[in-house]
Amino acid sequence: MLGKFYGLGVGPGDPKLLTLKAAEVLKFVPVVAVPKSRADRDSVALDIARNHLSPGAEILELNLPMTSDPVVLEMAWQAGAERIFDKLQAGSSVAFLTIGDPSLYSTYQYVLEKLKGIAPEVEVETVPGITSFAACAARVSEPLASGDEPLLVLPAVDEKLGEYLEQFPNLVLMKVSRDMERIMAEMSAHGRQALFVSRCGSPQEAVVRDLSSLAGEKVDYLSLILVGPKGE
Amino acid sequence: MLGKFYGLGVGPGDPKLLTLKAAEVLKFVPVVAVPKSRADRDSVALDIARNHLSPGAEILELNLPMTSDPVVLEMAWQAGAERIFDKLQAGSSVAFLTIGDPSLYSTYQYVLEKLKGIAPEVEVETVPGITSFAACAARVSEPLASGDEPLLVLPAVDEKLGEYLEQFPNLVLMKVSRDMERIMAEMSAHGRQALFVSRCGSPQEAVVRDLSSLAGEKVDYLSLILVGPKGE
Numbered sequence: 001m002l003g004k005f006y007g008l009g010v011g012p013g014d015p016k017l018l019t020l021k022a023a024e025v026l027k028f029v030p031v032v033a034v035p036k037s038r039a040d041r042d043s044v045a046l047d048i049a050r051n052h053l054s055p056g057a058e059i060l061e062l063n064l065p066m067t068s069d070p071v072v073l074e075m076a077w078q079a080g081a082e083r084i085f086d087k088l089q090a091g092s093s094v095a096f097l098t099i100g101d102p103s104l105y106s107t108y109q110y111v112l113e114k115l116k117g118i119a120p121e122v123e124v125e126t127v128p129g130i131t132s133f134a135a136c137a138a139r140v141s142e143p144l145a146s147g148d149e150p151l152l153v154l155p156a157v158d159e160k161l162g163e164y165l166e167q168f169p170n171l172v173l174m175k176v177s178r179d180m181e182r183i184m185a186e187m188s189a190h191g192r193q194a195l196f197v198s199r200c201g202s203p204q205e206a207v208v209r210d211l212s213s214l215a216g217e218k219v220d221y222l223s224l225i226l227v228g229p230k231g232e
Numbered sequence: 233m234l235g236k237f238y239g240l241g242v243g244p245g246d247p248k249l250l251t252l253k254a255a256e257v258l259k260f261v262p263v264v265a266v267p268k269s270r271a272d273r274d275s276v277a278l279d280i281a282r283n284h285l286s287p288g289a290e291i292l293e294l295n296l297p298m299t300s301d302p303v304v305l306e307m308a309w310q311a312g313a314e315r316i317f318d319k320l321q322a323g324s325s326v327a328f329l330t331i332g333d334p335s336l337y338s339t340y341q342y343v344l345e346k347l348k349g350i351a352p353e354v355e356v357e358t359v360p361g362i363t364s365f366a367a368c369a370a371r372v373s374e375p376l377a378s379g380d381e382p383l384l385v386l387p388a389v390d391e392k393l394g395e396y397l398e399q400f401p402n403l404v405l406m407k408v409s410r411d412m413e414r415i416m417a418e419m420s421a422h423g424r425q426a427l428f429v430s431r432c433g434s435p436q437e438a439v440v441r442d443l444s445s446l447a448g449e450k451v452d453y454l455s456l457i458l459v460g461p462k463g464e
């Protein structure tokens with residue numbers, strides 16, 4: 001009998017932000033799949049979940065490189081799905097860990113699609129997780145958005161940022177580390193204030209309200225910026 | 233000594249989607265504040281959290297009517313904050329429960345602002361929660377947004393919906409119950425497919441992929457619609 005496949009959101013960093021459901025699944029699941037982007041970097045998702053794993057759990061490291069090359073990505077997702085399927089076929093359930101929430105910008109969705117291609121009959125359960133932006137807003141006890149105001153979540157900064165800053169009162173800018181100079185320039189050009197948070201809920205957490213103080217600094221890749229009416 | 237004030241997200245409905253942190257706070261906090269919008273309607277947030285309360289916990293029902301009258305609202309938030317402050321002043325910590333996440337469209341933020349006005353020295357901790365849209369996407373194991381695509385969250389439908397449907401690949405429409413006819417018309421006019429979910433994770437859950445089947449139906453007030461590229 002095939003094992004069951006779980007996609008588990010483990011939240012952004014604080015192990016206490018795991019859901020009861022995710023902790024429950026981790027307690028019994030024999031195989032935990034963790035995406036690994038570089039050989040020299042530990043899996044953040046695994047660090048968050050570590051204390052909840054069953055003692056004998058097997059860690060299945062999936063090599064999922066951070067690249068924009070579609071051929072390399074497709075191959076990595078397919079290879080990951082095949083390794084997961086091997087375990088499922090052996091009767092073991094597998095939990096795929098994802099930082100934050102598995103429905104938002106997660107490799108989980110791509111691997112899941114490949115897995116469904118291999119074996120459409122696999123039973124799948126996705127467990128939502130606390131998003132990084134909800135945790136950051138909670139960290140400072142400020143709203144992401146209130147009343148009838150829209151919230152725009154941007155996973156990457158493109159040429160439309162200026163337009164969006166004029167159009168929307170509340171924005172979340174994710175994965176900002178490579179675009180800090182440009183973001184700072186746009187914020188200042190459009191008169192918007194922002195809150196910068198990196199590694200929210202982890203021992204390395206940093207919260208910065210004056211973006212200009214980050215000029216020239218190297219910024220952690222798990223960083224985001226909240227733009228809201230409160231800062232203005 | 234003043235008690236501590238907690239804002240707790242309890243997620244959208246399934247009690248297992250509480251975070252470990254929220255469950256931990258509920259276990260020791262002597263007073264639990266719950267917003268109540270109508271005398272004849274039970275608090276959904278309290279229902280979700282009920283099994284985690286300490287046996288002797290006091291339930292502080294705050295009358296927070298669903299109205300758009302700013303004077304009535306301001307008075308209700310102020311009165312709620314004053315009742316909470318009475319408990320804090322007596323040395324009891326208070327947890328304010330909120331469905332979903334306390335940073336997104338929650339009354340918690342307004343009550344917190346009033347409380348800070350009464351007693352800026354109160355210690356506050358906000359615990360993030362699973363958002364309804366993350367739970368709904370997980371329910372069907374589909375992404376809310378992928379790659380570099382933005383996600384637009386709309387708490388209310390206004391005249392810009394059509395424009396947004398053209399502009400963005402992924403949208404979340406919250407609190408849709410009063411605007412279903414209009415939303416169905418716009419979806420059809422802009423050739424977008426959508427997923428309707430009400431009471432996600434609760435025994436009353438409903439998932440509907442063909443919006444037209446809801447024509448003329450009464451829709452639960454805890455309903456949302458996910459619009460994404462997958463449906464097209």
